[in-house]
Amino acid sequence: MLYLLKSGKIVNTLRNYRKYHRWIGVFLSMFILISSLTGILLSWKKQSDLIQPPTQLVKQETNEPWLAIEEMEMIASRALKKHQPEIQNKIDRIDIRPGKGVAKVLFEQGYWEVQLDGYNGGVLSVERRYSDLIEQLHDGSFFGENFKLLAMNVLGTGLVVMVITGLVLWYCPKIVRKRKKHPFR
CATH class of the missing domain: 3.10.450 (Nuclear Transport Factor 2; Chain: A,)
Incomplete structure (x- = not known):
């Protein structure tokens, strides 16, 4: 982190982070979009008869045995x-x-x-x-268990990278502005 002490090095590092952040975001966008849309649909499954048939109610008789x-x-x-x-x-x-x-x-x-x-x-x-x-679309198992494993790991790792690079892109410009304002501190 010491090499980032000069504002010029911070700016160069930020350019690289922007590039990584952008391309990883583009790559992950389809996974995120599918996961988000299917997640919204799943949250409504009990309220929508089209997504999941409503559970029928039966007159309950506690002393009557269930079928095998x-x-x-x-x-x-x-x-x-x-x-x-x-x-x-x-x-x-x-x-x-x-x-x-x-x-x-x-x-x-x-x-x-x-x-x-x-x-x-x-x-x-x-x-x-x-x-x-x-x-199955939400978790990737529609395309097979191997795809599910790969896709969920790529999505999870990609989101972690996006958060880290996003935080760097948010915080480092503050350092650059502070150094430009007070260059000898």
Whole structure:
């Protein structure tokens, strides 16, 4: 840092930092834009039926037992097949909501969700769940796990560099102005 004691060296260093800051910013802008826009959409997923189907409510009976998972899988697969006969789809996961009496069965392809009554197996809804697509775009996993790992590391490292170079670009001109005003201090 001693070589920065002369104002001319500070100015030259700032020129380089501006160049790095600008090009890193241009490179990261698409990642930041996609991450920001999908983050905004995700914050609205519970308020928008288009992004994520609303959770159906079931009359809750505490002493009635829930269906077995295997039975839920079979009912949900039949419901999706009836709704979309051309689709051959495997179950990705089941989201159990005991407090609401609902099981959400999520499928691997097409972002399909079948909501079931956890007590009697009644099909409550068969709809697309676009929030999963938006989450995959948000974290980069839509393009594969290797891309996700690379993109998130590049984005994180790039943002750290942008903050550091931005702080240098903000603070160093103050030093230059002070040195020009008082050159012998």
